Amino acid sequence: MTGAWLTEERVNVPELPEVETVRRGLAPVMEGARFRKVEARRPDLRFPFPKDFAARLKDQTVMGLGRRAKYLLADLSSGDVLIMHLGMSGSFRIAQNGADKPVGEFHHPRSEALPHDHVVFHMSSGATVTFNDPRRFGFMTLVPRAKLADDKMMRAIGPEPLGNEFDAAMLAKSCAGKRTSLKAALSDQRVVAGLGNIYVCEALHRAKLSPKRIASTLALRSGAPHARAAALVEGIKAVLNEAITAGGSTLRDHRQPDGELGYFQHTFRVYDRAGAACPRRDGGKIRRIVQGTRSTFYCPACQR
DNA sequence: CCGCGGGCCTGAGAGC
C-alpha cells in the first residue's frame, strides 16, 4: 500500500489483519511445540482464567494455530482449544532460549519481564512467548474442540471476509432490512467477521460509500446484488489483504529474537485523518463524526 | 429480534 500522504506514525488496535499477522509470527515457534511450562501471572485478564489454566496447557502440543475473526485458536493435543484474544492492547513477543538447552522448572527467559506481562508460554521449541496487555481487554480461555462451534463467542460470528463465500450477494442479504448505518452494520461481527473501527472506515472509503448510508440500500434489487455491495466487498477484501501484506513485511523485521508481535505500521486513507485532504483527486476534506459513541472518519465529497 | 448505549481498562495527550 502506498501512503505518501500519510507520514505520522501510529499504533493501531488489533483487527483481523493484525491478528493474522500475530498468528503467522507465532506459528513457527508454537505449531508442533509443547507447552513446557505456563505462567499466568495474575488471576484474570478481561475474564478470570479458567480453572487450572496453566495445568491444562502444560505438556500439551499445539497441533495447529488458527484464526477465526479476531480470535487466535490453538488446537491442542488434549482436545482443548486455547482461545486467545488481543483485545485493545494485547501483544505477544518471542524470546528464543535455544531449543537444545535444557530448561529447568525455574528457568527465566533471557529477557526481563516487562510491566503488563500477564502470560508466559515456555515452549519446547525453545521459544518463550509472552503475552502483554496493559488494558486487559484481551483474554485467554480453553474450550473442548467438540464444543467450539457451539461456543457463545464463536457461534455468532459471521463469514470470514477473505473467504470465497463472502461475496456481494451474501453481504447484500445480511444487510437487507437493516435500518442501521453501514458503519454499524460492518462493525457487527455477525455481518462480517474481524472488522473494527479502522478497517470499516477504510473499506467504506474504498467503496466510495458513506458510513451514514442506511445498510439496507445494499440489499438485493431485482434479484441481483446491488453494485454498491460488490464495491464494498471489494473494498473490504482489498484493504485487509494489503494490511496483511504490510504485516508480513513487519514480521520480516521482527525475525530477530524479542520481536514484538501485535501491531504493525500501516497507512490509512481516512482513519484518524480529520481535516486532511482525501487522497482522491475528486475528494474533499476528511471529516470526523461520532456514530454510536465511536469516531468515524470519511470523505463527504467522494463517499456517498 | 433489533438497535442503542454503558462499562470495562490504562496510557497518552490536552488544558489549566
Next chain:
DNA sequence: TGCTCTCAGGCCCGCG
C-alpha cells in the same frame, strides 16, 4: 511541573 479530564475501542450485557 503536576494535576484532572477526555479519549481510544472490542466485546458483553441490559434496556426499550
